[in-house]
Amino acid sequence: MGPRGRGRAGAVQSTNDSSSLSKSSLAAHGYVRDPFAALLVAGAPRRAPLIHRGYYVRARAVRHCVRAFLERAPAEGGARRRQILSLGAGFDSLYFRLKAAGRLAQAAVWEVDFPDVAERKASRICTTPELFAVAGPPLSGTEPGLGPATRFASEDYRLLGSDLRDLPALRDALEASGLDAAAPTLLLAEAVLSYMEPGSAAALVAWAAGRFDNAVFVLYEQMGPHDPFGQVMQRHFRRLNSPLHGLTSFPDVAAQRRRFLDAGWAACSALDLNEFYHSVLPLEERRRVETLEPFDEFEEWHLKCSHYFILAASTAGCVAQTPLLPPVEAFPRVEPASPTGVLSARIVGECQGFDLKRFGHASALLGPDVILSTGGFGEHDGRHVRMSKCHVLFRQPGSRWNASHVGGPGTQWDGRLFHTMTSFSDTLVLVLGGRLSPVTPASGMYWLSCLSPEGNDPDNLKVTVTKVGAEFPSPRWRHSAAKVLCKRQKYLFVYGGRNGKDPVLGDWLFLHMDTMTCVSLPVEGPEPDARHSHSACSWKGGALIAGGLSVSEEPLGSIYFLKPVSHGFCWESLDVQPPITPRYSHTAHVFDGKLLLVGGVWIHSSYVPGVTVIDLTTKLSSEYLIDTTYVPWPLMLHNHTSIFLPEEQQLLLLGGGGNCFSFGTHFNSHPVTLDVTSLRLRQ
Numbered sequence: 001m002g003p004r005g006r007g008r009a010g011a012v013q014s015t016n017d018s019s020s021l022s023k024s025s026l027a028a029h030g031y032v033r034d035p036f037a038a039l040l041v042a043g044a045p046r047r048a049p050l051i052h053r054g055y056y057v058r059a060r061a062v063r064h065c066v067r068a069f070l071e072r073a074p075a076e077g078g079a080r081r082r083q084i085l086s087l088g089a090g091f092d093s094l095y096f097r098l099k100a101a102g103r104l105a106q107a108a109v110w111e112v113d114f115p116d117v118a119e120r121k122a123s124r125i126c127t128t129p130e131l132f133a134v135a136g137p138p139l140s141g142t143e144p145g146l147g148p149a150t151r152f153a154s155e156d157y158r159l160l161g162s163d164l165r166d167l168p169a170l171r172d173a174l175e176a177s178g179l180d181a182a183a184p185t186l187l188l189a190e191a192v193l194s195y196m197e198p199g200s201a202a203a204l205v206a207w208a209a210g211r212f213d214n215a216v217f218v219l220y221e222q223m224g225p226h227d228p229f230g231q232v233m234q235r236h237f238r239r240l241n242s243p244l245h246g247l248t249s250f251p252d253v254a255a256q257r258r259r260f261l262d263a264g265w266a267a268c269s270a271l272d273l274n275e276f277y278h279s280v281l282p283l284e285e286r287r288r289v290e291t292l293e294p295f296d297e298f299e300e301w302h303l304k305c306s307h308y309f310i311l312a313a314s315t316a317g318c319v320a321q322t323p324l325l326p327p328v329e330a331f332p333r334v335e336p337a338s339p340t341g342v343l344s345a346r347i348v349g350e351c352q353g354f355d356l357k358r359f360g361h362a363s364a365l366l367g368p369d370v371i372l373s374t375g376g377f378g379e380h381d382g383r384h385v386r387m388s389k390c391h392v393l394f395r396q397p398g399s400r401w402n403a404s405h406v407g408g409p410g411t412q413w414d415g416r417l418f419h420t421m422t423s424f425s426d427t428l429v430l431v432l433g434g435r436l437s438p439v440t441p442a443s444g445m446y447w448l449s450c451l452s453p454e455g456n457d458p459d460n461l462k463v464t465v466t467k468v469g470a471e472f473p474s475p476r477w478r479h480s481a482a483k484v485l486c487k488r489q490k491y492l493f494v495y496g497g498r499n500g501k502d503p504v505l506g507d508w509l510f511l512h513m514d515t516m517t518c519v520s521l522p523v524e525g526p527e528p529d530a531r532h533s534h535s536a537c538s539w540k541g542g543a544l545i546a547g548g549l550s551v552s553e554e555p556l557g558s559i560y561f562l563k564p565v566s567h568g569f570c571w572e573s574l575d576v577q578p579p580i581t582p583r584y585s586h587t588a589h590v591f592d593g594k595l596l597l598v599g600g601v602w603i604h605s606s607y608v609p610g611v612t613v614i615d616l617t618t619k620l621s622s623e624y625l626i627d628t629t630y631v632p633w634p635l636m637l638h639n640h641t642s643i644f645l646p647e648e649q650q651l652l653l654l655g656g657g658g659n660c661f662s663f664g665t666h667f668n669s670h671p672v673t674l675d676v677t678s679l680r681l682r683q
Contacts, residue, residue: 017041017091019055019191020037020040020041020090020091020092021043021045021047022047022052022055023055023092023093024037024041025044025045025051025052026052026055026056026059028044029052030292031052031053031055031056031289031292032056032059032060034093034097035100035130036096036100036131036134039093039124039130039131040091040093040121040124040128040131049295049297049438050295050297050300050301050659050661051661051662052292053289053295053301054305054661054662057273057277057305058190058220058273058308060277060281060285061273061276061280061310062094062188062190062218064280064310064324064325065186065218065310065312065324065325066084066094066098066186066188066218067103068324069082069084069186069216070082070103070107072184080182081106081107081108081183082106082107082108082185082186083107083108083109083110083179083180083186084098084107084110084186085110085112085174085185085186085188086109086110086188086190087112087187087189087192088112088113088164088191089111089112089188090113090117091117091120091124092111092190095109095111095135096135099134100134104156107156108155109156109157109158110160110174110177110179111157111158111160112161112162112164112170112173112174113160113162114161114163115151115161115162115163118151118159118161118162119151119161121151121152121159122151122152122159125152125159126152135152135154135157136154136157137154138152138153138154139153146176147172147173147175147176147177148176149161149169149172149173149176153177158177158178158179160173160174160177164192164204165197165204167203167204167207171211181211181212181213182213182214183214184214184215185214185216186216187208187215187216187218188218189217189218190220191220192221193219193221193246194222194244194245195242195244195245196245197245198245198249201245201246202263205217205260206263206264209260209264209265209313210264212315213315214315214317215314215315215317216312216313216315217265217314218310218311218312219256219309219310219312220309220310220311221256221309222244222247222307223247223250223251223252223253223256223272223307223308223309224252224307225244225248225251226251227607227608227634228608228633228634228635228636228666229303229306229307229634229636229660232660232663232664232666233307233660233663234247235663235664236660236662236663236664253271253309253311256268256270256309257269257270257311257313260311260313265315266314266315267313267314267323268312268313268314269311269312269323269324269325269326269327270309270310270311270312270325271309271310271311271325272306272307272308272309272604273304273308273309273310274302274603275604276310276325277305278552278554279326280325280326286552286553290503294500296418296478296498297658297659298533298549298553298584298601299584299585299638299639299658300658300660302555302601302603303601303661304661305603306604310325311325312324312325333604334557334579334580334581334604335581335604335606336580336605336607336609336612336623337578337622337623339610339624340613340622341622341624341625341678342624342625342626342627343610343611343624343627343674343675343676343678344627344630344674345626345628345630345631345635345653345674346630346672346673346675347630347631347632347670347671347672347673348401348652348670348671348672348673355403355670356373356378356391356403356655356670356671357378357379357657357667357668357669358373358375358377358379358387358655359377359378359638359639359640359655359658359667360375360376360417360418360639361374361375361376361378361387361417361641361655362374362375362376362419362420362421362431362434363421363641363642363643364421364422364429364643365423365645366423366426366428366429366450367426367427368395369394369395370392370393370394370395370426371392371393371394371643371652372390372391372392372421372429372448372450373390373391373392373393373655374387374390374391374421374448375387375413375415375416375417375419375431376415376417376639376655377417377659378655378667379667384665385415386415386416386436387415388413388414388415389405390405390448390450390463391403391404391405391406392404392405392406392450392461392463404461406461406463413431413446413465415436416431416434416436416442417434417436418434418435418477418478419431419432419434419435419442419477420432420479420481420494421448422492424513427449428447428448428449428450429447429448429449429450430446430447430468430492431445431446431447431448432445432472432481432492432494432511433472433476433477433479433494433497438500439500441475441476441477441499441500442475443471443472443475444467444468444471445467445468445470445471445472447465447466447467448463448464448465449464449466450463451463469516470516470517473509473518474494475499476497476498476499477499477532478496478498478532478533479494479495479496479497479505480497480534480535480543481493481494481495481536482495482536482537482543482544483513483538484510484538484542484543484569485541485542485564486510486564486568486569489514490513490514491510491511491512491519491521492510492511492513493508493509493536493543493562494511495507495508495534495536495562496508496531496532496534496548498532504530504531504532504549504550504551506528506531508523521568521569522567522568522569523568523570524568524570525570525571525572526571526573527571528545528558528560529550529551529558530550530551531545531547531548531550531556532548532549533547533548534546534548534549534556534584535548535587535597536588537590537595538590539590539595539616540563542561542562542563542564542569543561543562544559544590545560545562546560546580546586546595546597547559547582547583547584547586547597547600548584549584549585554582555583555584555602555603556582556584557579557580557581557582557583559574559580559595560572560573560574561573561574574616574619576614576619576620577620577621579621580597580621581602581604581605581612582602583597583601583602583609583612584600584601585600585601585639586599586600586601586609586637586638587599587600587640587642589642590616591644591649591676592679592680593615593617594613594615594616594679595613595614595616596611596613596614596651596676596679597609597612597613597614598611598637598651598674599640599642599653599656600637600638601638608637609637610623610625610626611624611626611674611676612624624679631672634666635656636658636666636668637653637656638656638657638658639655640653640655640656640657640668641654641656642654645673648675649675649676649680650673650674650675650676651673651674651676652671652673653668653671653673653674654671655667655668655671
C-alpha cells in the first residue's frame with residue numbers, strides 16, 4: 001500500500017475511535033445497556049443528545065437484525081453452530097454483549113479489522129479483567145482455530161487482523177480461524193463499504209454471496225449524496241480524508257437492494273432509519289428514548305436518519321426463513337406529487353454585509369423597505385453562538401438592499417431561538433416566546449422599535465428593545481403567531497409549540513393587540529393534532545395552520561383553517577388533493593389566493609421540499625422545485641425565515657441550516673429570492 005493508501009487507512013481507522021467514544025457515551029446516558037463499551041476505549045466524553053440519538057438508532061437496527069438471526073432455528077446447517085462475522089468491527093462490543101446475555105450458547109463471533117486495530121483491541125481485552133473474563137480462556141497455540149491473522153481467540157470468539165480489500169488473504173484468515181462456510185452465517189458491516197473503493201466493495205459483496213451457502217449480509221451505511229444534507233455529510237468525510245465511495249452509484253435504498261441482488265444475493269430488504277425507528281421499534285421504547293435527555297434538534301435528527309439505512313440480504317438457503325427486516329412496501333408513505341414547475345433562486349445582489357448566517361431566528365417586514373431579523377444560532381466573529389445582535393435589511397433606491405448588524409446599548413437582548421416576531425406598525429415589532437436552551441423558555445414579551453436610517457445611512461439605524469409590561473402567560477417555542485379578527489377587534493392567535501415540560505402543545509391563546517392582554521374567545525369544531533414547528537398565515541380574518549411535528553415526532557400533512565364565525569371561530573380541516581407530503585420547519589405565505597409552503601423537512605422522499613402551492617378555492621395542490629443553479633450550494637431550507645415582497649412578487653429567504661449530526665454546523669451563506677410571479681399567471 002502506498003503512502004496515500006496508508007493515509008486513508010489511518011483516517012478510516014480514526015473513524016472507529018470516534019465511533020467507539022460515541023458508543024461509550026451512548027451507554028453512559030442510558031440509551032442502551034452496554035457495560036463493555038467504556039472498557040474498550042479510553043476516555044469518557046459527553047456527546048450531544050443528537051449524537052446519542054443517531055448512534056442509538058444505529059445500535060437498535062443492528063441489534064434487531066442480529067437477534068432475529070440468532071433466534072432462528074438452525075437452517076440446513078443442522079448441528080452446525082451459527083456464526084456472526086463482523087467486517088470492520090473496530091472496537092465494537094457486540095461479542096461481549098451477546099456473550100453476557102447468554103446468546104452465544106450455539107453461536108460464535110468472528111471480528112475482522114485492520115491489523116493495527118485488531119492488535120489494539122486484543123491488547124485491550126487481555127489487559128482488562130472484565131473483558132478477559134467474558135471472552136474466556138484464550139486458545140493455546142496447539143488448538144485449532146488459530147492462524148497468522150488471529151490476534152485473539154477463545155472458544156466462541158476470533159479477532160482477526162486483515163485488510164478487507166485483500167480477499168485472498170481474508171479468505172485464508174477466515175479458514176485458518178475455523179469459520180465454516182456451510183454454517184448459518186450473518187455478515188455484518190457497519191459503515192464499512194462506503195469507505196472502500198467501489199471495486200473493492202463490490203468484490204467483497206459478490207465474494208460473500210458466493211462463499212456462504214446459508215447467509216445473511218447486514219449492512220448499515222450512508223446514502224442520499226445529492227441533497228444539501230448529503231453534501232454536508234460528504235464534505236465532512238472528505239475533510240477527514242475518508243471520503244464516502246459508491247454513494248453516487250447507490251444513492252437510495254432501491255439502488256442498494258439492486259446492488260445486492262445483482263451481486264448474487266437471492267433476496268434483499270432495506271429501510272432508511274426513519275422507517276426503522278417509527279415502524280419497527282415499539283412505541284414504548286421510542287417514548288423511553290425521547291425522554292432521556294432534553295432535545296430540540298428534530299430537523300437534523302430526521303435528516304440524519306434519512307441519510308442512513310439498514311439492509312439485510314439473504315442467500316438462497318435463507319430465503320425461506322422469516323426475513324430480518326420487513327419489506328419496504330409495509331411502510332405507507334405520502335410521496336410528493338410530480339413537480340409542476342420550477343422557481344428560480346437567486347442571490348440578492350449589490351448588497352454590503354448581507355450575510356445572515358443563522359438559523360432558528362425570526363424575521364419581520366416593517367413597511368415596504370425594512371426587514372428585521374433577531375435571535376437564532378449563528379456565526380459571529382468566527383464563533384458559533386446564540387445571536388444577540390439584530391440584523392436589519394433596508395431597501396435603497398433602485399430596489400437595492402443594504403444590511404447592518406445592530407448592537408450596542410438598548411439593542412442587546414437574550415438571543416432566544418424559535419420565537420415569533422409580528423409587525424404591529426412600520427416601526428414596531430412584537431417578540432413572543434422562544435427558548436434559551438432545550439429546557440429553558442425565554443421569558444417575557446418584547447417590543448422592538450426600528451427607526452429607518454436618515455438618508456439610508458446604516459450608521460444612523462436605531463433598534464431599541466423594550467419589555468412589554470404584561471407577562472406572556474404560556475411560555476413556549478416552535479409555536480406560531482398570526483393576526484386574526486373577531487367582532488372588529490384585532491388579536492394575535494398564538495398556537496402550538498413546545499416548552500420545557502410538554503414535548504408538544506395543542507393549546508392556543510388570543511392576545512388582544514390593543515391592550516396586550518390574553519382573552520378567551522369561543523372556538524368550535526374538531527381541534528387539530530397538537531404540533532410544533534408548523535406554519536401559520538393570516539387569511540380572511542382567520543389563520544391557516546399547516547404541517548408541523550406531532551407528539552410522536554412524525555411530520556403532519558394536515559391543514560386547518562381557524563375560520564371566523566359570528567360568535568368567535570371554528571376549526572375547519574381543508575381536504576387538499578393530492579394530499580401534501582407531511583412536513584415541518586417550513587415557512588408559509590398567502591399569495592393570490594394560494595397558500596405557499598416553503599421548504600421544510602419531510603422524512604420520506606427522493607428529494608427535498610421546494611414550494612408546495614395550494615389553491616385555497618379549489619383545494620388543489622402542486623409542487624414546485626427550486627432551481628439553485630445561481631445560489632451557493634448547499635441551500636438548506638429549514639430553520640429559515642421568509643418574507644413576501646409584494647411589490648416584486650418575490651419571496652426573500654433568510655438564513656437557515658442546522659447542526660448536521662456529527663458533520664458540523666451548516667449556515668446558508670446568503671439570502672436568496674424566489675420569483676413567484678408565475679404562480680399568479682397559473683390558472
